[in-house]
Amino acid sequence: LSATDLQAICSFYKYRKIRKREYFVRQGEVCRFEGFVVKGCFKISTTDIQGKEKILNFSEEGWWLMEISSFMNTTASEFNIQALEDSEILFINKTDKENLYRENPLAERLFRLLSQTALVAWQRRMVRDHTMNAEQRYHHFITTYPNIARRVTNKHIANYLGITQESVSKIRKKWALEGN
DSSP: OOHHHHHHHHTTOEEEEEOTTOEEEOTTSBOOEEEEEEEOEEEEEEEOTTSOEEEEEEEETTOEEOOHHHHHHTOBOSOEEEESSSEEEEEEEHHHHHHHHHHOHHHHHHHHHHHHHHHHHHHHHHHHHHHSOHHHHHHHHHHHOHHHHHHSOHHHHHHHHTSOHHHHHHHHHHHHHHTO
8 A cells, every 4th residue: 555545544534542441342232333453452352141251352553443243234243342451543434434445446455355364364263273272372372462462461361262371370380490
């Protein structure tokens, strides 16, 4: 993208500050906006039928925020998207996004490519979750997402990886003894 193209796309977005613990969207509400994280870190989670939180993903600077099914279909969100620290986002509503696509075909191509990249990442995560053990998943997470690993708690990491906090502690202790 040229600077002019990027400026044209960004002109459709609005700026907003989101405080720590504030929600971008809550499970059960309609996700009315798509967001881009300018500053901060968010967790994307759902609550299971027993009332337990399950962290599905994190988003930090340069990443997108959206519950795509809710945003596209104007249906209840299955996710909570919550700021883990004071954050800043650019956001756009569905009507403005459609206008952006009509006025700037390059934007539609850009978002198609970004969506494909996100889908590949989700598919790779599913494979890791089914083929790697807890230690391998933890290692992958902290080496692939070191900034997020430094920003979130071990409790968040364990939840995201589908392991216990005790498992994270054991892995970290083992690595410390091995000098890793």
